[in-house]
Amino acid sequence: MSEEAPVGAEAPKGLGGKKGRVINFTDLSAPIEGHKRWQSGNEELDRTLGGGIVPGSALLVGGDPGIGKSTLLLQITGALADKGMDCIYISGEEAADQVRLRAQRLGVENASVRFAAETNLRNILTSLDNGKPPQLVIIDSIQTMFLDNLESAPGTVSQVRASAAELIRFAKSRGTAVVLVGHVTKDGQIAGPRVLEHMVDTVLYFEGDRGHQFRILRAVKNRFGGTDEIGVFEMTSQGLEQVSNPSSLFLSSRDENVSGAAVFAGMEGSRPVLVEIQALVAPTAAANPRRAVVGWDSGRLSMILAVLDARLGLSFATHDVYLNVAGGLKISEPAADLAVAAALISSLSGVPLERDTIVFGEIALSGEVRPVPQSDLRMKEAKKLGFETAITPKANKKNKASSMKRLEMGKVVDLPDLFNISS
Ligand code: TYD
Ligand code: MG
Numbered sequence: 001m002s003e004e005a006p007v008g009a010e011a012p013k014g015l016g017g018k019k020g021r022v023i024n025f026t027d028l029s030a031p032i033e034g035h036k037r038w039q040s041g042n043e044e045l046d047r048t049l050g051g052g053i054v055p056g057s058a059l060l061v062g063g064d065p066g067i068g069k070s071t072l073l074l075q076i077t078g079a080l081a082d083k084g085m086d087c088i089y090i091s092g093e094e095a096a097d098q099v100r101l102r103a104q105r106l107g108v109e110n111a112s113v114r115f116a117a118e119t120n121l122r123n124i125l126t127s128l129d130n131g132k133p134p135q136l137v138i139i140d141s142i143q144t145m146f147l148d149n150l151e152s153a154p155g156t157v158s159q160v161r162a163s164a165a166e167l168i169r170f171a172k173s174r175g176t177a178v179v180l181v182g183h184v185t186k187d188g189q190i191a192g193p194r195v196l197e198h199m200v201d202t203v204l205y206f207e208g209d210r211g212h213q214f215r216i217l218r219a220v221k222n223r224f225g226g227t228d229e230i231g232v233f234e235m236t237s238q239g240l241e242q243v244s245n246p247s248s249l250f251l252s253s254r255d256e257n258v259s260g261a262a263v264f265a266g267m268e269g270s271r272p273v274l275v276e277i278q279a280l281v282a283p284t285a286a287a288n289p290r291r292a293v294v295g296w297d298s299g300r301l302s303m304i305l306a307v308l309d310a311r312l313g314l315s316f317a318t319h320d321v322y323l324n325v326a327g328g329l330k331i332s333e334p335a336a337d338l339a340v341a342a343a344l345i346s347s348l349s350g351v352p353l354e355r356d357t358i359v360f361g362e363i364a365l366s367g368e369v370r371p372v373p374q375s376d377l378r379m380k381e382a383k384k385l386g387f388e389t390a391i392t393p394k395a396n397k398k399n400k401a402s403s404m405k406r407l408e409m410g411k412v413v414d415l416p417d418l419f420n421i422s423s
Contacts, residue, residue: 037224038085038135038177040076044233044242047269048204048217050225053080053136056175057224058168060142062182062193063206068215069181071106072206072233072240073138074099078108080136087112087136088128092119092144092154106239119154121145121163125170133174139167141181143191160191164199197221212328214249215240229269247274247385250327257355260347263387264339265358265378266331272374272381274358276326277336279343284320295325296336304340304363311367311412314348335372337363338391341415351419354389358382361393361409369409371395379404391418 037052046052053059063069074089081087091099096117103109114134118124124145128137139145145163146154153159164180171178180200182193197203201223208215217231232243243249251263251274260279265272277296284290293301301323308314323340325331338361346353353359360378362370372378375396382390383404394410409415 038080040079041083042076042079042231042242043244044231045072045076045217048219048229048231049202050219050222050229053177054201054224055135055177056171057177057202058164058171058200059177059179059202059204060182060193060196060200061179061204061206062184065183067206067208068233068235068240069183069206070094070140071102071235072217073140073179073181074102074113075106075108075239077113077136077138078103078106078111081108081111081113085136086114086132086134087138088114088116088134089138089140090116090118090124091140092117093141105237119144119146121147121166125166128170128174128176133170133176135175136177136179137167137171138179139181141183142167142193142196143183143185155191157191157195161195161199164196168199207328207330209328214243214246214327216329226269229271247272247381250275250329251385257352259350259352260343262339262343262346262353263358263382264331264336265360265382265390266333266336267374267378272377273329274381274385274387275329275331277339277343278324278326279340279347280322281316281319281344281347282322283318285318286320289316289318290320290322292321293323295328295330296323296340297332300334300337301340303365304337304344307363307365307367307412308341308344312416314345314416316344316348319348333372334362335360337361338369338393338409338412338415341412342391342418345415345419345421349416349419349421351421353418356386356388357391358387358389359391361391361396363412367412369393369411 037054039046039052061069077087077089099115142160142164143155146159147162150159150162167178185192203221205218205220206215207218213235215233215235219227219229221227232246233240234243254276262277263274264277265274305316339359341363342353342359360372362372364370371393375392379390389405391407391409394408
């Protein structure tokens with residue numbers, strides 16, 4: 001045994017015979033520090049974050065180029081600066097004049113945001129440490145930043161990781177909230193936001209397609225809140241406007257009584273959202289009929305098709321099947337199963353569902369329609385928007401909230417009745 005070895009138990013061999021420092025254990029009920037949050041006043045964002053921005057946290061905001069990340073962040077920064085917070089916005093993509101023009105368009109040009117167009121991280125960190133640390137720093141985008149002691153080019157995985165690590169270290173040590181903007185890239189050369197997800201506290205993705213005016217902000221990771229909340233925005237000529245009633249938006253362009261459409265009463269976090277599910281079932285002579293899905297899981301679609309075949313004898317084997325969730329929303333709830341099945345059968349039969357009807361329910365492989373959570377909230381929202389009838393799982397019967405007509409469904413075999421099909 002060597003001279004320094006502590007008395008008592010011998011240090012384990014795997015640690016090279018050396019002992020470590022004794023750490024202090026505390027209990028879980030100790031007072032919590034840093035549960036404070038900065039509210040931007042933008043309810044869609046604050047809710048998605050779980051109540052606001054946490055001081056000292058690192059956030060990643062990812063999304064396709066042009067989706068509106070810079071717009072949203074400049075608006076939020078302006079709002080927080082107006083509340084007296086010390087906010088810094090650093091752009092590595094746009095020149096000062098471009099950002100000023102955008103600020104004018106968004107009406108935040110008079111907010112006391114400190115701005116710089118810069119990509120050298122050494123300069124940025126030195127400047128951030130010059131005086132009292134700011135409360136919020138936006139880095140737009142992380143892919144443009146570089147550390148001059150690394151050889152690789154900006155945007156490469158090593159640069160993006162190392163730059164993010166430096167900024168996150170700064171956030172943790174100074175209590176500054178740091179927001180990293182990351183472009184989602186299809187090109188393997190440039191590191192996308194995924195390589196940073198494990199490093200930051202919160203990951204938000206900004207979704208939507210550019211053909212539509214609305215945008216969805218979704219929390220996919222949040223150390224300080226839930227991950228099922230979404231924020232809905234509409235891109236206007238004056239920036240992103242909050243959409244506090246998304247259902248009306250997703251249903252706004254519904255056609256009269258077409259077959260193949262079903263309105264799903266879904267839940268996005270704490271909020272009910274009604275959305276139209278559209279199916280197109282078209283005969284084909286191809287040996288491998290097409291299955292194309294937008295906004296839903298394609299594996300789940302295959303499952304529903306298999307259940308409809310096995311339990312109802314409805315075969316889609318000689319048909320192409322296209323499924324689309326209207327408005328660019330992505331749905332992950334199994335509760336959409338029954339609405340998907342209804343849309344498929346409606347398209348196959350050419351018989352539309354009653355226009356004032358909503359549908360929800362999970363479908364089991366046995367063909368059983370299983371209950372889903374929060375049926376009261378779903379029905380209340382539907383009622384509010386003028387729907388009169390709900391096709392729901394039988395087991396969701398304890399519903400007191402609504403005077404809607406309910407068509408209870410215990411098994412999918414009852415579905416064809418809605419479309420006058422005898423199965
Ligand atoms: P931007 O925030 O620059 O996207 P990102 O930072 O994610 O790349 O948004 C770009 C698009 O948004 C651009 O096509 C113009 C449009 N836009 C508006 O429609 N209204 C506005 O007020 C602003 C600022 C941008
Ligand atoms: Mg941008």
